[in-house]
Amino acid sequence: xxxxxxxxxxxxxxxTPNLALMHKLKQMGxxxxxxxxxxxxxxxxxxxEGVPFYPISSGKLRRYFDVKNIKDPFRVMxxxxxxxxxxxxxxxxxxxxxxxxxxVPVVLGSRMNNIPVIIHESDMTPGxxxxxxxxxxxKVCVTFPESLSHIxxxxxxxxxxPIRENMNAGKASRAxxxxxxxxxxxxxxxxxxxxxxxxxxxxxxANLGRLLTQFQIVHLxxxxxxxxxxxxxxxxxxxxxxxxxxxxVLAMTDLVISRAGATSIFEFLGLEKPMLLIPLSRLxxxxxxxxxAASFQNAGYADVIQEEELTVDGLAERVEALYKNRETxxxxxQLRNERDAVATIxxxxxxxxxxx
Numbered sequence: 001x002x003x004x005x006x007x008x009x010x011x012x013x014x015x016t017p018n019l020a021l022m023h024k025l026k027q028m029g030x031x032x033x034x035x036x037x038x039x040x041x042x043x044x045x046x047x048x049e050g051v052p053f054y055p056i057s058s059g060k061l062r063r064y065f066d067v068k069n070i071k072d073p074f075r076v077m078x079x080x081x082x083x084x085x086x087x088x089x090x091x092x093x094x095x096x097x098x099x100x101x102x103x104v105p106v107v108l109g110s111r112m113n114n115i116p117v118i119i120h121e122s123d124m125t126p127g128x129x130x131x132x133x134x135x136x137x138x139k140v141c142v143t144f145p146e147s148l149s150h151i152x153x154x155x156x157x158x159x160x161x162p163i164r165e166n167m168n169a170g171k172a173s174r175a176x177x178x179x180x181x182x183x184x185x186x187x188x189x190x191x192x193x194x195x196x197x198x199x200x201x202x203x204x205x206a207n208l209g210r211l212l213t214q215f216q217i218v219h220l221x222x223x224x225x226x227x228x229x230x231x232x233x234x235x236x237x238x239x240x241x242x243x244x245x246x247x248x249v250l251a252m253t254d255l256v257i258s259r260a261g262a263t264s265i266f267e268f269l270g271l272e273k274p275m276l277l278i279p280l281s282r283l284x285x286x287x288x289x290x291x292x293a294a295s296f297q298n299a300g301y302a303d304v305i306q307e308e309e310l311t312v313d314g315l316a317e318r319v320e321a322l323y324k325n326r327e328t329x330x331x332x333x334q335l336r337n338e339r340d341a342v343a344t345i346x347x348x349x350x351x352x353x354x355x356x
Contacts, residue, residue: 002353003031005090007106008098009042013122013263018098019049020162020342025349033090035083037102048243054090056082058102076105083109093353094118096345097137099130107133116352120345122161122262123288124295125150138352141345143262144295157348160341161266168271170247178245179237179252181216186254186323189273190219197259199307200278201225204257206312208236211319218249255322257315260289260304265296269336274329275302276322278310300332 004025008014015036022032036042038055046053057078083105087095095110095117097103103119110117120141121130134140140151141159148156176183188211192200201221204211208230211217216235221227226238242249256268260279268275277296279289296302303322305314322329 001029001031002093003033003090004349004353005033005035005087005092005095005106005110006098007035007095007103008100009036009040009102010100011261012041012045013261014098014100014103015042015045016164016263017120017122017162018096019045020164021096021345021349022049022051023165024342024346028346033092035086035102035106040100040102042100042102045243054086056086056102056105058105079105080108080112084112087113087115094349096120096349097130097133098122099127099133101129104129104132107136111136114354116354118345118348118352120159120162121147121151122266123147124291125286125288127286127288139348141348143266144292146291146295157344158339159344159348160339161262162341162345163267163270167247167250167267170249170251172248172252175218175245175248175252178248179216179218181235181237181252185214185216185235187216187218187252188255188257188319189249189253190217190221191256191258191264192220192222197222197278198225199310200257200259201227203278203310203312203315205230207316207319208233210316212236214320214323215255218253255319255326257319260293260296262288262292265292265302269296269301269333272330272333274322274326276318277302277304278307279304281307299336301329301336 006018008018032051034046034051035054035056037058043053057075087109092115095115097107097119107117116138118139119130119133119137122143124144124146139157140155142156143161145158190204212235219238220242221238223240230236250271253273256273257276258264260277277293279293293304297304303318305318
């Protein structure tokens with residue numbers, strides 16, 4: 001039996017695509033292990049899957065000045081040593097990295113053990129962690145065709161993004177019961193990423209009076225962001241985060257208002273949900289979500305509002321226009337070039353895994 005070690009963390013988008021691959025590889029007889037940070041979101045997600053989880057030290061890779069930048073390189077070095085020792089003991093045939101700052105020590109530890117590494121980059125351009133890791137990778141899987149030009153050395157492979165199988169298995173009836181909704185009004189799902197978005201939360205709540213006359217709203221607002229004054233508001237259901245129930249909620253959903261993280265928007269695309277995307281601004285990110293959103297807008301899958309242009313009236317108007325033109329967006333999605341990302345990546349894993 002071959003062993004594969006997965007890594008990736010810091011946000012749900014750096015973890016959930018791994019779940020689709022892990023499920024398929026388990027069916028094929030692979031033994032699955034996971035290396036992540038002790039305090040990251042990945043620990044809870046992976047342990048719920050019953051996969052052995054090994055925590056290592058890690059430091060955040062920041063592009064801005066912070067006093068923590070002085071200590072974090074030492075945490076990264078400690079993480080490299082811990083990864084080296086772990087991988088030497090686990091003897092995986094290959095390591096699969098989804099990115100995020102915790103993945104860098106694991107990739108470096110793999111190189112020190114001569115273990116092949118496959119990296120997946122969700123966004124159009126590589127994040128800082130993957131930029132550091134790519135020189136040590138055997139292959140780099142990319143999601144957007146535009147990404148191929150950003151990876152040098154002939155390592156890049158266009159695979160698309162692995163989508164969890166259960167995302168297609170949701171039941172709208174269960175979600176209607178969960179949210180105490182009815183089937184007479186369309187449903188909007190609002191997602192601000194796994195950590196929530198204050199900008200999005202405030203804009204949506206400022207529009208509740210107008211939107212609730214036409215829609216029912218499920219709002220994934222992030223930990224600690226539930227608005228107590230709206231807990232009993234009819235037609236408006238708040239959750240900090242959804243996991244097992246998300247496929248059901250998506251099955252019930254007619255429109256999505258979301259940030260533009262690649263994992264989420266490709267799941268919406270696979271389910272043919274018209275989207276209004278509000279990407280993180282360059283003030284709060286490296287601009288990857290802006291590029292993701294532009295690609296989807298150009299393909300006809302989504303409408304986009306830049307965060308700096310978001311207004312109360314403007315949000316409501318764009319939501320209403322999106323719903324009015326929803327069939328046009330769905331038609332564009334149905335014309336997309338479908339890729340089986342899971343099958344493509346699993347084949348790469350099998351091709352490039354080492355023998356022990």
